[in-house]
Amino acid sequence: MDKETFLESGLLEQYALGIADPAEEQVVEQMFNSHPELRQEVEDMRRAIEQYALQHAIPPPPAVKTKIQQEIERKTAAPQQIATSGAISWLNVVVIGALVVLCTLTALRMRSLQAENKNLQGQLVTCESREKIVAFLKDPQTQPMLLQGTAYAPQAAALVYWNEEMHTAMINPFKLSPLNRNQQYQIWADVDGKMVNAGLISTQLEKHQSLKYLPNAKSLNITIEPLGGSQAPTVSRLVANHAI
Amino acid sequence: MHAKDHQIIELLQQQDKKAIDALYDQYSPALYGIVLKIVRSEMVAQDVLQEAFVKIWSKGSSYDASKGTLFTWMLNITRNTAIDKQRMEETRSKNSEKNTPEGFMDPQIDHIGLNTEVGKLEEKYRKVIDLIYFEGYTQEEVTEALNIPLGTVKSRVRIALRELRKVFSVQYITMCWLLLLIK
Numbered sequence: 207m208d209k210e211t212f213l214e215s216g217l218l219e220q221y222a223l224g225i226a227d228p229a230e231e232q233v234v235e236q237m238f239n240s241h242p243e244l245r246q247e248v249e250d251m252r253r254a255i256e257q258y259a260l261q262h263a264i265p266p267p268p269a270v271k272t273k274i275q276q277e278i279e280r281k282t283a284a285p286q287q288i289a290t291s292g293a294i295s296w297l298n299v300v301v302i303g304a305l306v307v308l309c310t311l312t313a314l315r316m317r318s319l320q321a322e323n324k325n326l327q328g329q330l331v332t333c334e335s336r337e338k339i340v341a342f343l344k345d346p347q348t349q350p351m352l353l354q355g356t357a358y359a360p361q362a363a364a365l366v367y368w369n370e371e372m373h374t375a376m377i378n379p380f381k382l383s384p385l386n387r388n389q390q391y392q393i394w395a396d397v398d399g400k401m402v403n404a405g406l407i408s409t410q411l412e413k414h415q416s417l418k419y420l421p422n423a424k425s426l427n428i429t430i431e432p433l434g435g436s437q438a439p440t441v442s443r444l445v446a447n448h449a450i
Numbered sequence: 451m452h453a454k455d456h457q458i459i460e461l462l463q464q465q466d467k468k469a470i471d472a473l474y475d476q477y478s479p480a481l482y483g484i485v486l487k488i489v490r491s492e493m494v495a496q497d498v499l500q501e502a503f504v505k506i507w508s509k510g511s512s513y514d515a516s517k518g519t520l521f522t523w524m525l526n527i528t529r530n531t532a533i534d535k536q537r538m539e540e541t542r543s544k545n546s547e548k549n550t551p552e553g554f555m556d557p558q559i560d561h562i563g564l565n566t567e568v569g570k571l572e573e574k575y576r577k578v579i580d581l582i583y584f585e586g587y588t589q590e591e592v593t594e595a596l597n598i599p600l601g602t603v604k605s606r607v608r609i610a611l612r613e614l615r616k617v618f619s620v621q622y623i624t625m626c627w628l629l630l631l632i633k
Contacts, residue, residue: 215604216589216604216605216607216608219604219607219608219611220589220607222611223582223583223607223611224518224522224525224526225582225586225588225589250615250619251611251614251615252518252519252522253519253618254611254614254615254617254618254619255579255583255611255614256480256519256521256522257614257617257618258571258579258583258614258617258618259480259483259484259521259525259583259584260479260480262480262483262484262487262584263479263480263482263483264479264482264483264486265478265479265482266478266479266482266495266496266499267496269496270478270482270496270499270500271471271474271478273496273500274470274474274499274500274503274504275467275470275471277500277504278467278470278503278504278507279467281504281507281508282465282467
């Protein structure tokens with residue numbers, strides 16, 4: 207393409223205005239090689255059009271600059287934020303881990319404290335009841351009775367403390383042998399010819415246990431019954447008795 | 451202006467925030483004026499300008515001085531941002547009120563801040579150059595918008611640029627002459 211035709215084509219202006227497509231740009235740049243003075247042409251055109259653009263200048267409101275600065279600040283700060291949030295999430299894991307450990311420890315401590323509390327309460331109850339027991343045993347009206355072993359269990363024996371005035375009775379099964387797990391000793395009182403339930407002796411055979419005070423009891427009898435007791439005594443398994 | 455550009459380009463390529471301050475101080479009025487030619491409201495124009503400067507900032511390292519001046523590069527980014535925004539606005543208003551006329555919008559040229567120097571450019575040349583340079587029309591789009599043949603568009607562009615060069619070179623010479631007189 208000769209220079210004249212090229213200048214006629216308007217490509218140089220398009221190029222200067224920045225609206226030439228890549229193929230057209232290539233043509234223009236080839237022309238620069240053969241006609242270097244065209245570069246200066248383009249330079250001048252661009253400068254002129256820039257001047258023209260500057261004639262249209264309108265200062266934007268000052269707030270826009272601040273907004274742009276903030277936006278760019280935010281954008282440049284963004285990668286750092288990601289890094290920080292990475293660190294935070296790592297920190298989170300540590301914190302969560304620590305909390306889990308703390309919670310577990312607290313739960314365990316709570317459980318042991320609860321157990322201790324229960325134990326102490328038990329001891330307190332025992333203490334209180336022990337005082338009562340001592341008072342009951344020391345009471346002049348309390349009469350001890352020895353229930354002696356029968357032919358079925360000659361070694362068996364138990365002490366019953368009987369207090370008519372206080373209408374209270376206790377038993378110390380001090381010589382009853384431990385039973386297997388599904389059996390329990392039960393106490394019966396003979397009231398008007400009938401055997402009435404006076405209570406169960408705990409399977410632990412604790413030393414001082416309450417039993418039901420039955421005013422007109424003629425005798426006290428201990429039988430071996432299934433765990434939880436029976437409605438009527440199993441006479442064949444009478445281990446000890448005493449006539450009041 | 452161009453000597454200063456060199457320093458700004460360096461700062462921009464180093465992602466130094468000072469570059470944006472300098473570019474803004476130097477060019478934001480020219481760019482804002484152009485944005486206002488494309489979009490219709492000042493609110494939208496401010497958004498466009500902000501968006502454009504953020505793009506200029508993030509694309510800073512891709513600027514190639516051999517392809518054109520810094521201003522032309524910035525102008526292209528800003529203009530494209532404005533055109534995208536304007537199309538979005540048009541689609542939105544078209545969706546909200548169906549009776550908005552289609553096709554090219556009426557080119558609203560010279561409704562703002564025209565200097566007397568530019569007044570020397572004849573209306574028909576100025577219209578063509580404004581549509582192409584400020585509003586990003588292709589030459590083919592200008593033929594449709596102004597209903598003139600492509601050859602006429604091309605010759606008007608050429609004449610417009612020639613006239614502008616004259617105007618501004620006269621201005622330049624006058625300025626130099628004045629400076630000499632002052633000295």
